[in-house]
Amino acid sequence: MTGCLALNASFEPLTILPIKRALRLVIDRKAEILEVDDGRLFRSERRTLPSPSVIRLVRFVHVPRKFRRQVTNTFLFARDGYRCQYCHRHRSDLRGREFLTRDHVVPLSRGGGNGWDNVVTACSACNNRKGSHLPREVGMHPLQVPNEPNHVELVWAVRRITVVQAKYIRMFYGEEVLHALQHGSAVA
Numbered sequence: 001m002t003g004c005l006a007l008n009a010s011f012e013p014l015t016i017l018p019i020k021r022a023l024r025l026v027i028d029r030k031a032e033i034l035e036v037d038d039g040r041l042f043r044s045e046r047r048t049l050p051s052p053s054v055i056r057l058v059r060f061v062h063v064p065r066k067f068r069r070q071v072t073n074t075f076l077f078a079r080d081g082y083r084c085q086y087c088h089r090h091r092s093d094l095r096g097r098e099f100l101t102r103d104h105v106v107p108l109s110r111g112g113g114n115g116w117d118n119v120v121t122a123c124s125a126c127n128n129r130k131g132s133h134l135p136r137e138v139g140m141h142p143l144q145v146p147n148e149p150n151h152v153e154l155v156w157a158v159r160r161i162t163v164v165q166a167k168y169i170r171m172f173y174g175e176e177v178l179h180a181l182q183h184g185s186a187v188a
């Protein structure tokens with residue numbers, strides 16, 4: 001099920017919210033509905049409301065960079081296309097007890113950080129093999145140089161958005177980003 005795309009007052013796409021949370025913002029007059037999902041109604045305690053597919057916050061919310069940079073495994077694996085960055089195996093190629101993990105390219109014990117530019121997806125076998133070594137010490141280099149992905153690309157990667165919602169992505173980020181999102185290349 002798709003959720004509701006929430007835009008900042010500046011029209012910057014922020015995230016996908018559950019319909020119920022989006023409606024709560026509307027009822028509290030913190031957001032306005034820009035697009036509704038035709039034919040769908042949402043019944044709350046006291047009233048029946050159209051089901052929003054795009055809302056816009058009434059007041060501009062400053063989204064701290066730190067929040068955006070937070071790395072979760074869900075987003076990390078999506079950024080790397082669910083592929084081990086060392087042996088290049090996809091999640092579906094893993095055997096028995098193997099699983100995807102977060103690897104720190106420069107290990108935490110060697111002064112590496114936990115930001116987007118130092119973490120990659122690794123299968124448990126590769127992560128064990130690499131241990132607390134630097135890539136050059138063991139000849140294990142990530143398939144792609146890790147960097148911070150576009151926030152909306154990540155949202156798209158883990159939750160599908162509708163055609164109407166895509167219109168707002170295009171409005172803010174342009175045709176190029178939308179095209180990349182729709183063809184999955186941006187997060188691969």
Ligand SMILES: [Zn+2]
Nearest residue numbers: 084087123126
């Ligand atoms: Zn691997």
